[in-house]
Amino acid sequence: MKDEFEWIRVIRKRAQRGAPELVVGIGDDTAILERSAETWWLLTTDAVIEGVHFRREYTPAYWLGQKALAVNLSDIAAMGGRPRFFLLSLSVPADLPEEYLEEFVEGILAAADRYATVLIGGNLAASPAGFSATVTVLGDCPAHQAVRRDGAQPGELIYVTGWLGLSALGLKLLEDGYRWDAALPERVRRPIHAHLVPEPRLAIGQYVARERLARAMIDVSDGLAQDLFHLCRESHVGAVVHAEALPLVVEAREFGVDPLVIALHGGEDYELLFTVKEEHASRVEEMRAQFPDLPLTCIGRTLEEAGRIYLERAGRWELLPPRGFDHFRARTRTP
Amino acid sequence: MKDEFEWIRVIRKRAQRGAPELVVGIGDDTAILERSAETWWLLTTDAVIEGVHFRREYTPAYWLGQKALAVNLSDIAAMGGRPRFFLLSLSVPADLPEEYLEEFVEGILAAADRYATVLIGGNLAASPAGFSATVTVLGDCPAHQAVRRDGAQPGELIYVTGWLGLSALGLKLLEDGYRWDAALPERVRRPIHAHLVPEPRLAIGQYVARERLARAMIDVSDGLAQDLFHLCRESHVGAVVHAEALPLVVEAREFGVDPLVIALHGGEDYELLFTVKEEHASRVEEMRAQFPDLPLTCIGRTLEEAGRIYLERAGRWELLPPRGFDHFRARTRTP
Numbered sequence: 001m002k003d004e005f006e007w008i009r010v011i012r013k014r015a016q017r018g019a020p021e022l023v024v025g026i027g028d029d030t031a032i033l034e035r036s037a038e039t040w041w042l043l044t045t046d047a048v049i050e051g052v053h054f055r056r057e058y059t060p061a062y063w064l065g066q067k068a069l070a071v072n073l074s075d076i077a078a079m080g081g082r083p084r085f086f087l088l089s090l091s092v093p094a095d096l097p098e099e100y101l102e103e104f105v106e107g108i109l110a111a112a113d114r115y116a117t118v119l120i121g122g123n124l125a126a127s128p129a130g131f132s133a134t135v136t137v138l139g140d141c142p143a144h145q146a147v148r149r150d151g152a153q154p155g156e157l158i159y160v161t162g163w164l165g166l167s168a169l170g171l172k173l174l175e176d177g178y179r180w181d182a183a184l185p186e187r188v189r190r191p192i193h194a195h196l197v198p199e200p201r202l203a204i205g206q207y208v209a210r211e212r213l214a215r216a217m218i219d220v221s222d223g224l225a226q227d228l229f230h231l232c233r234e235s236h237v238g239a240v241v242h243a244e245a246l247p248l249v250v251e252a253r254e255f256g257v258d259p260l261v262i263a264l265h266g267g268e269d270y271e272l273l274f275t276v277k278e279e280h281a282s283r284v285e286e287m288r289a290q291f292p293d294l295p296l297t298c299i300g301r302t303l304e305e306a307g308r309i310y311l312e313r314a315g316r317w318e319l320l321p322p323r324g325f326d327h328f329r330a331r332t333r334t335p
Numbered sequence: 336m337k338d339e340f341e342w343i344r345v346i347r348k349r350a351q352r353g354a355p356e357l358v359v360g361i362g363d364d365t366a367i368l369e370r371s372a373e374t375w376w377l378l379t380t381d382a383v384i385e386g387v388h389f390r391r392e393y394t395p396a397y398w399l400g401q402k403a404l405a406v407n408l409s410d411i412a413a414m415g416g417r418p419r420f421f422l423l424s425l426s427v428p429a430d431l432p433e434e435y436l437e438e439f440v441e442g443i444l445a446a447a448d449r450y451a452t453v454l455i456g457g458n459l460a461a462s463p464a465g466f467s468a469t470v471t472v473l474g475d476c477p478a479h480q481a482v483r484r485d486g487a488q489p490g491e492l493i494y495v496t497g498w499l500g501l502s503a504l505g506l507k508l509l510e511d512g513y514r515w516d517a518a519l520p521e522r523v524r525r526p527i528h529a530h531l532v533p534e535p536r537l538a539i540g541q542y543v544a545r546e547r548l549a550r551a552m553i554d555v556s557d558g559l560a561q562d563l564f565h566l567c568r569e570s571h572v573g574a575v576v577h578a579e580a581l582p583l584v585v586e587a588r589e590f591g592v593d594p595l596v597i598a599l600h601g602g603e604d605y606e607l608l609f610t611v612k613e614e615h616a617s618r619v620e621e622m623r624a625q626f627p628d629l630p631l632t633c634i635g636r637t638l639e640e641a642g643r644i645y646l647e648r649a650g651r652w653e654l655l656p657p658r659g660f661d662h663f664r665a666r667t668r669t670p
Contacts, residue, residue, distance in 0.1 A: 001433050002433070007459055008457075008459060011454070014441075014444055015447070015453070015454040017447075017448075017453045017454075018453075019420070019453045021419075022420070022455065025454070025455040025456065026454065026455060026456055026457070030456065031455035031456040033420065033455075033473075035370060036370075036371060043422060043473070044422075044456060045422045045424045045456060045457060045458050045471060046424070046458050047426065047460055047469070049426055049461070049462065049463070050463065051463030052460055052463060084354065084356075085354070085357070085366070085368065085378070087378060087379075087380045087471055089381070089382050089471075091382065091384055091387075098336050101342070106349075109346075109349055112350070112352075118350070118352045118354045118357060119350040119352075119360070119361065120357065120360040120366035120378065121361055121365065121366040121380060122343075122380060123380050123381050123382055123469075124339045124343060125384055125387055125388070126387045127384065127387065128385065128387060128465045129464035129465065130464065132467075134382070134424045134458075134469040136378075138368075138378070
């Protein structure tokens, strides 16, 4: 079987068609349609599927609702856009308790209010096995202001928000038997919370788009190695990542997990990765003041060699395979 | 457990929010957004789920691809709109042969070309059990020209396109062991074809919208009784349906199926149901000339009594319960 990304390439190639309003189709975080000379509309879809993205036994329904929307908003954030409307398609198994569905709906509507995104339609169907929710979000941004994956040039600085591998560690802890509890010690609570309720980086995405600071941007949903590879491939550049610079989750070691491995290959961090021209590095420093609570780390730079990603560790360079979470090769995500 | 439509009512009530561009949210065949003073955009989502909407053993993948798009286009048709773009979210089980997925993709892209609808994005994920495809379609129509469910007044004529119950008979034949074959006799081939590859009634939907002929419109996807009830409920009218006038699939009797029952309660016909002012009946006659191959039948009229649907048979009126296909109460659809 082709893997997930091979399939996307095949479909993208076969589906290539033009249309008057179509600015960008398959291949970026969202599609872009021209609404008017002033505004673009952004469209994206993503799903949370029981047994693939979550297990019901450790996933509070209210948070799953929030996450179902958040994973889509992360794609809007990665374009520098603002979410506006969404549609919700639910597939409900016979064994789902009514309360689970009710709390899921409460959670997604609470997230919708928080992010000023309005539910405008959807679909309800039975499921032969497992609960799943597919969300489609429509966002917008000023025309020509969306940050695409393909705008990077060689020699740019690569930045990432937040921590890498936190969600993967949270998943590992849940799989090991930990369960969410506000009274859990910080080193357990933080990764579990990050995994269960990721925070879409909308404000910072909009900032770097509005300030024309980012040349290319993507959200890190399938692991740094995988998503940096997508950005580089689309931009026809390569990259080097400095292992020592990565915002690692060092407490992972306590739980027998290598922080570097989950930073590179763990999924679902939903952080933003973007490139900045070297001469604009000082403007990134200005930006930090706007987002004092969110780490923002320069992890490497882009290179000429198209599609090649290197990891630099103690002065030695090694080629980094674009290995991340492949939906067709694994079931529930584990680091 | 609440049924499908009770859940939709609950969610609709809780999700009620305004937004500048929002013309219609949850509760019609599609949502409506104002694109400009001249154009509205229409958004809808629907899914085909293995074990719920189809069984793989009798469903050619190429046709399933066509159907996955068609069931959404039917919602666009029911507004009088024109499909433009779509997103495709696939959930793929480990046991799905690569060829099945390939043919599905070929089928949906062929349908996309046929209906001038461009694939602009999507999502691929594993499935714990069963193949499913969720499609979101963006269509458009001239501003203020969409035909909603809530525009009917008492005393209007009710029309329906095509045949009612044909898809339900096709499903019954497939469940009985018949398999698609172009060489099948007509009385078996026709219902099976209607079930496997429904035809969205885009041209006639656009015609009645453009000509301002329809006052209210809906597509018949959950059975006439159910969908006429939705239209009446939204319009605050009632209706009487004349059993003798219905475009029945009389050959159903040969297979032990009551043509009236599947016409009233069978699902997935994807025909259009709309109301017309009585003084415009002659304009409907003009319309027939434009669509010579598609039956168009006056099946009854709207009444004052809000939300009550009567079946008139040999002069006797009986109340018709809004019973149709409920996704939460049944698995694979049977008449």
